[in-house]
Amino acid sequence: MSEAHDTSRTGSVPVTVLTGFLGAGKTTLLNHILSAEHGRKYAVLVNEFGELGVDNDLVVDADEEVFETNNGCICCTVRGDLIRILGSLLRRRGRFDGIIVETTGLADPAPVAQTFFVDENLRDKAHLDAVVTVVDAFNVMQTLDESPEATNQLAFADVIILNKTDLAEEARRQEIVARIRKINAVAEIHEAQRGNVQLTDVLDRGGFDLKRALTTMPDFLENNEHSHEEGIVSISLSTKERLDQQRFNAWIGAILQEQGADILRSKGILHFEGSDERFAFQAVHMMADGDFIGPVREGESTESRLVFIGRNLNRPRLRRGFESCTVEGAPAV
Amino acid sequence: MTTTELLVERGAERRFESPIVQVAAARDGESFAALTADGDLILIPRDELRNAEAWTVVQPHDGGLCLAADCVANAYLTGGEDGRLVRTLPDGTMEILHEGRRWIECVASTPTHLAFSSGKVMELRQAEGTQTLKTLEHPSTVTGIVFDAKGKRLAASHYNGVSMWFVQAKVDTVRPLEWKGSHIGLAIHPAADALVTSMQENELHGWRLADSHNMRMSGYPKQVRSMSFTRNGRWLATSGADAVVLWPFFGGGPMGKAPTEIARLPGLFVSAVAANPKENIVAAGYEDGTVVLAEVSDNGADDGRVLPLCAGQVKARGVVNAVAFTPQGGAVIFGTEDGVVGAVDLSAAP
Numbered sequence: 001m002s003e004a005h006d007t008s009r010t011g012s013v014p015v016t017v018l019t020g021f022l023g024a025g026k027t028t029l030l031n032h033i034l035s036a037e038h039g040r041k042y043a044v045l046v047n048e049f050g051e052l053g054v055d056n057d058l059v060v061d062a063d064e065e066v067f068e069t070n071n072g073c074i075c076c077t078v079r080g081d082l083i084r085i086l087g088s089l090l091r092r093r094g095r096f097d098g099i100i101v102e103t104t105g106l107a108d109p110a111p112v113a114q115t116f117f118v119d120e121n122l123r124d125k126a127h128l129d130a131v132v133t134v135v136d137a138f139n140v141m142q143t144l145d146e147s148p149e150a151t152n153q154l155a156f157a158d159v160i161i162l163n164k165t166d167l168a169e170e171a172r173r174q175e176i177v178a179r180i181r182k183i184n185a186v187a188e189i190h191e192a193q194r195g196n197v198q199l200t201d202v203l204d205r206g207g208f209d210l211k212r213a214l215t216t217m218p219d220f221l222e223n224n225e226h227s228h229e230e231g232i233v234s235i236s237l238s239t240k241e242r243l244d245q246q247r248f249n250a251w252i253g254a255i256l257q258e259q260g261a262d263i264l265r266s267k268g269i270l271h272f273e274g275s276d277e278r279f280a281f282q283a284v285h286m287m288a289d290g291d292f293i294g295p296v297r298e299g300e301s302t303e304s305r306l307v308f309i310g311r312n313l314n315r316p317r318l319r320r321g322f323e324s325c326t327v328e329g330a331p332a333v
Numbered sequence: 334m335t336t337t338e339l340l341v342e343r344g345a346e347r348r349f350e351s352p353i354v355q356v357a358a359a360r361d362g363e364s365f366a367a368l369t370a371d372g373d374l375i376l377i378p379r380d381e382l383r384n385a386e387a388w389t390v391v392q393p394h395d396g397g398l399c400l401a402a403d404c405v406a407n408a409y410l411t412g413g414e415d416g417r418l419v420r421t422l423p424d425g426t427m428e429i430l431h432e433g434r435r436w437i438e439c440v441a442s443t444p445t446h447l448a449f450s451s452g453k454v455m456e457l458r459q460a461e462g463t464q465t466l467k468t469l470e471h472p473s474t475v476t477g478i479v480f481d482a483k484g485k486r487l488a489a490s491h492y493n494g495v496s497m498w499f500v501q502a503k504v505d506t507v508r509p510l511e512w513k514g515s516h517i518g519l520a521i522h523p524a525a526d527a528l529v530t531s532m533q534e535n536e537l538h539g540w541r542l543a544d545s546h547n548m549r550m551s552g553y554p555k556q557v558r559s560m561s562f563t564r565n566g567r568w569l570a571t572s573g574a575d576a577v578v579l580w581p582f583f584g585g586g587p588m589g590k591a592p593t594e595i596a597r598l599p600g601l602f603v604s605a606v607a608a609n610p611k612e613n614i615v616a617a618g619y620e621d622g623t624v625v626l627a628e629v630s631d632n633g634a635d636d637g638r639v640l641p642l643c644a645g646q647v648k649a650r651g652v653v654n655a656v657a658f659t660p661q662g663g664a665v666i667f668g669t670e671d672g673v674v675g676a677v678d679l680s681a682a683p
Binding site: 063120 | 434438476492513670
């Protein structure tokens with residue numbers, strides 16, 4: 001699963017971004033992670049210093065200092081404090097195995113995530129492992145009704161921790177999961193009480209390991225229900241045809257340039273003509289990157305899948321565009 | 334290419350465990366220091382420059398972030414991840430001048446004052462370092478501090494520009510120099526004609542101080558991590574390209590003028606620069622560990638002499654992170670990402 005990924009990221013430190021509304025249980029989860037016996041060392045960047053109950057010699061106080069870069073992307077905001085602090089921390093070798101960045105309750109996850117695409121030095125030394133969003137099963141429905149930020153945090157997530165499940169009955173939990181699924185169809189959802197998650201569900205996910213997420217949802221394509229949470233929807237596209245890499249790059253580049261402000265995240269596992277390896281693609285708004293993540297094993301599907309999470313997405317248009325990237329879809333020369 | 338490097342003939346080097354983040358010479362020129370990312374300070378007496386075994390190591394910090402010559406002529410100031418500001422004397426004696434919760438990210442001094450920052454706050458103290466004269470707040474974290482050559486003004490870079498303050502002012506009124514974006518470091522012209530910042534997006538921004546007129550200097554393939562004005566202020570030397578980039582600060586420049594490029598090593602990026610305080614010479618360090626001295630001609634011709642001190646092709650030393658001359662200009666020191674500290678005596682006959 002992640003072995004192949006590790007080899008392509010040699011020496012790169014995984015960064016986990018922890019988001020979630022005030023009171024959802026971020027700090028409890030963080031304390032649980034840090035006090036667990038995992039034999040690994042984490043540097044933690046926090047905003048509300050002092051809340052952390054665990055002794056960790058690598059807790060750094062960071063202000064969420066967001067600025068807009070002048071790199072031509074209209075929506076590209078990044079966190080300069082992360083660039084500086086992580087830049088220094090990463091110089092000291094062998095100090096830690098991973099970094100956890102906690103954001104404040106109302107924070108938009110985009111700037112944190114984009115920081116890892118924008119800064120050259122960080123891009124070389126660290127990678128965004130996963131955005132983990134903690135939600136409180138007792139309050140989540142109301143929070144989603146009242147706050148677009150909460151919807152954004154769910155839309156951004158790779159992993160969603162549904163915390164305080166002891167405070168919600170089974171029927172209620174199903175209702176919550178259904179609502180979350182409408183916003184974000186691909187994130188993994190884990191239930192927890194007082195932050196008691198499996199560490200492997202949260203940390204060192206091996207980057208955007210989408211294969212599982214994408215393949216565990218066979219019925220997703222047929223799910224045409226739309227969410228009304230701020231108009232955020234997940235759109236999944238797939239094709240069994242091989243893709244032409246050049247054509248895909250041109251198409252996705254144009255889509256992100258045009259609609260990057262509305263597309264919160266896009267991710268995919270792609271199979272290109274002329275390569276035996278799978279290609280993992282991900283983007284945060286307009287910032288995209290990708291990696292070949294190892295060969296397809298015997299018996300594995302070579303279907304390419306791509307997911308967009310965002311607003312104002314035109315499904316038929318995206319589908320036609322994606323299909324025109326296949327080798328078969330090439331216009332006759 | 335000579336096989337015996339000048340570094341070997343007229344200097345010495347030593348490798349340490351941790352990357353070198355900054356190097357400096359003391360105000361009296363009698364010693365050098367290099368700060369590692371782990372927080373060790375390497376002390377090099379001028380007399381023992383060629384005897385690396387005699388260099389001493391002290392540990393002022395857990396996590397080193399910034400280093401500058403002290404107000405006190407023979408000492409150094411360092412700031413670290415441990416929230417401390419420390420003064421270190423050449424014999425290794427250390428004194429904690431400040432201890433707080435947050436990282437000390439920037440430090441600068443003149444013979445009469447020192448300034449350091451943690452987060453958005455810059456503190457100004459007298460030379461002894463014990464008494465706080467001013468506590469100056471900024472809109473975001475301070476990324477660089479400079480004093481002007483006369484020590485009358487100090488400036489701090491941060492998001493959306495620079496704040497300039499008067500050292501002796503009774504009432505602190507900031508002079509804001511504004512430009513949208515993230516400014517990650519700054520340099521001031523020796524005659525205080527201009528102030529220049531490096532920006533996140535591989536370009537420089539500047540202000541003519543007479544009238545706050547904006548200057549933009551762009552076209553860099555990489556972020557500019559190092560800047561240094563030549564001694565007469567005619568040129569600003571910078572890293573960020575596969576040559577030392579020199580912007581003219583005379584004859585109306587740099588506005589509307591193209592920069593000169595010297596000491597080009599095609600495909601090898603300059604990572605650190607320092608102008609010699611006495612001669613028209615710039616020391617430049619490259620990404621492969623090469624360090625050269627390059628002559629700067631007054632008219633900007635790019636045919637000046639280039640003297641290699643050490644070469645990446647001869648020995649791998651890592652990206653040069655910092656380079657500095659003594660105030661008298663007779664010796665140079667550099668430090669690399671791979672933990673190599675090198676020092677070369679330029680004055681004595683070999």
